Amino acid sequence: MRKYRLEFYCKRALYVLACFIILIYNRVSWAESECDACHAGAKALKMGLEDVYAGIYSYRFRHNNVDRECRRCHVIEEFQIRPESELYFPGNTKEGIFFLTGLSLDKEYELELKLKRTGEGTLYRKVLKFKPSSIVVEKGDDAPPAVKTIRFLGIRKGVIPEGLLYFETDRPVVSVVEFWKDEHYRERVSNLKVFLKEHVVRLSGLKDARGYRYRIITMDVFGNRSVSEGVLFGRKRMIENPRTEVVQKSEGLKEPSVRLFRPSRSADLCLHIRAPEPVMVSVKMREIVEHTEHGYGLQSARYTNIYVCTECHSAGISHPVGVRSTRADVEIPREMPTIEGGVITCTTCHYPHGGNRPYFARFDFDRICNMCHKRLE
Ligand code: HEC
Ligand code: HEC
Ligand code: HEC
Ligand code: HEC
Ligand code: HEC
Known part of the structure; x- marks a missing residue:
C-alpha cells in the first residue's frame, strides 16, 4: 500500500513540475512583446516608427502568432x-x-x-x-x-x-x-x-x-x-x-x-x-557586435522575407522566389516590393504581418499573375 501511495505522490509532483515548466515557458515567450516598447502606440509614432501592432490587431486575416514571433522573423539571437x-x-x-x-x-x-x-x-x-x-x-x-x-x-x-x-x-x-x-x-x-x-x-x-x-x-x-x-x-x-x-x-x-x-x-x-x-x-x-534591443542585429532581408517563411511553410507549392526576372515578358511593377533591387520574395505577393485579403494578398490574386507576366492569359 505504502509503495502505491509513494508512486501516487511522485506522479503528482511530476505533474506540478510540468505545469510549472509550461508556465515559465509561456512567460518567456510572452516576454517577447518587449518590441512593443517602441514599435507600438503613440511611442512608435513619436519615434518616427510605424505602429506595427495597430496594423496586426486590425487585420481581418491574422498571421498565426505574429505578435509573439517578432524575434524569430527579425532578430539575430546569437553570435x-x-x-x-x-x-x-x-x-x-x-x-x-x-x-x-x-x-x-x-x-x-x-x-x-x-x-x-x-x-x-x-x-x-x-x-x-x-x-x-x-x-x-x-x-x-x-x-x-x-x-x-x-x-x-x-x-x-x-x-x-x-x-x-x-x-x-x-x-x-x-x-x-x-x-x-x-x-x-x-x-x-x-x-x-x-x-x-x-x-x-x-x-x-x-x-x-x-x-x-x-x-x-x-x-x-x-x-x-x-x-x-x-x-x-x-x-x-x-x-x-x-x-x-x-x-x-x-x-x-x-x-x-x-x-x-x-x-x-x-x-x-x-x-x-x-x-x-x-x-x-x-x-x-x-x-x-553589441547586444541591443534588436539582439545582435536585424536579420538579412533574404532571411526575413524568404528563409524564415519556408521554415514553417512548404516553399515547393509556391511561386519561385529568390530569383529576378530574366525574361522580356516578365516585368515587376514598382508597387510590388522586392529585395536586392529586383529579387522576388514571399512578401512580394503576401503581407507578412497579416492582411485584409485572404492569404494576406497584397493585390487581388485573380489578377496578380498578369501584373508581372505580360503574356499570361
Ligand atoms: C528601444 C526601442 C526599440 C525596441 C525595443 C525595438 N526597436 Fe526596432 N527599431 C527601433 C528604431 C529606433 C528603429 C529604426 C532605426 C533602426 O533601424 O535602428 C527600429 C527599426 C526596426 C526594424 C527595421 C524597420 C525598417 O523599416 O527597416 C525592424 C524590423 C525592427 N525594428 C524590429 C524590432 C523587433 C522585432 C523588436 C523586438 C525584438 C524591436 N524592433 C524592438 C527601436 C526599437
Ligand atoms: C512571419 C515573419 C514576421 C513576423 C512574425 C514579424 N514580422 Fe515584421 N516584417 C516581416 C517582413 C517580411 C517585413 C518586411 C515587409 C515589407 O518588405 O514590406 C516586416 C516588416 C517590419 C517592419 C518594417 C516596417 C513595416 O511595417 O514594413 C517592422 C518595424 C516590423 N516588421 C516589426 C515587427 C514586430 C514588432 C513584430 C512583432 C509584433 C514583427 N515585425 C513580426 C516579417 C515578420
Ligand atoms: C513560426 C511559423 C511561421 C512562420 C515563420 C511564417 N508563418 Fe505563415 N503561417 C503560419 C501558421 C501556423 C499559419 C496558419 C496556417 C493555417 O491557417 O493554415 C500561417 C499562415 C500563413 C498564410 C495564410 C495561409 C492561409 O491558408 O490562409 C500565409 C499567406 C503565410 N502564412 C505566409 C507567410 C510568409 C510570407 C511568411 C514569411 C514572411 C510566413 N508565413 C512565416 C506559421 C508561420
Ligand atoms: C508571385 C506571387 C507569390 C509569391 C512570390 C508567393 N506566393 Fe504564396 N500564394 C500566392 C497565391 C496567388 C496564392 C493563392 C493560391 C490559391 O489560390 O490556392 C498563395 C498561397 C499561399 C499560401 C496559402 C495556401 C497554401 O497552400 O497553404 C501560403 C501559406 C503561401 N502562399 C506562402 C508563401 C510563401 C512561404 C512564399 C515564399 C516561399 C510565397 N507564398 C510566395 C502567390 C505568391
Ligand atoms: C512579382 C512579379 C510576379 C508575379 C506577381 C508572378 N510572377 Fe511568375 N515569375 C516572376 C518571375 C520574375 C519569374 C522568373 C522568370 C525568369 O526566370 O526570368 C517567374 C516565373 C514563373 C514561372 C516559372 C516559369 C519558368 O519558366 O520557370 C511560372 C510558372 C510563373 N511564374 C507563374 C506565375 C503565376 C501563375 C502567377 C500568379 C499566381 C505569377 N507567376 C505571378 C514574376 C512574377
Missing part, C-alpha cells in the same frame, strides 16, 4: 560564427600563418586561439581583440621561398595506399605538389589554407614510388613564389604511420609567439603562430 572563421593547423606543427579574409577595416573582431597536444586538453588559450585598421602593415622582401630537406617518408598501406612526402621551407608557405610518372597525367595535392614551414603531403594512390617525378610550387604571404622539381627515391619502403614526434607528456607548454600583421599589397590579415613544440592549433573568430 553567428561563420564556418570559414574556424581555422586549424592540419596536424601537429610548430609554425604557421592563418590568412584572415573577409574582414571589414573598421569593425572590431575577437579571436580565440587554442593550442593542444594530441591526446591532451587545451594547454594554451588566448583571446585577442582587434580592429583591422590598426594592425601594422608589413613589407616583405622579394625573395622566393626556399624549399629544403625534401624526404620521401615511404608508403602507407591501406585501402588506398598513399606515399608520404615531407618537405620544409625557410618560411611559412602554401603549396601545390604535382607528381607524375606519365607526363600526360599529373596528380595535384594542394594546401592553400594555412601557410606552413613543415609539410607532409599525401600522394594518394601511390603503390610504388619508383620512377615518379614531383614538382613543388610554393607561395609566401607576400606573394613570392618558387618551384622545385625532383625524382622520388626508387626504393620502396612500407610504413604503418607517418613519423610523429614523441613529446614528454604532462609538461606545461612554453609561451608561443602570436602576432597579427597585414602584408602590403593585401587586404587580408595574417595571424602568425610560432610554438615551442609541434602542436594542434585552432582559431575561432567573430565580429564583436
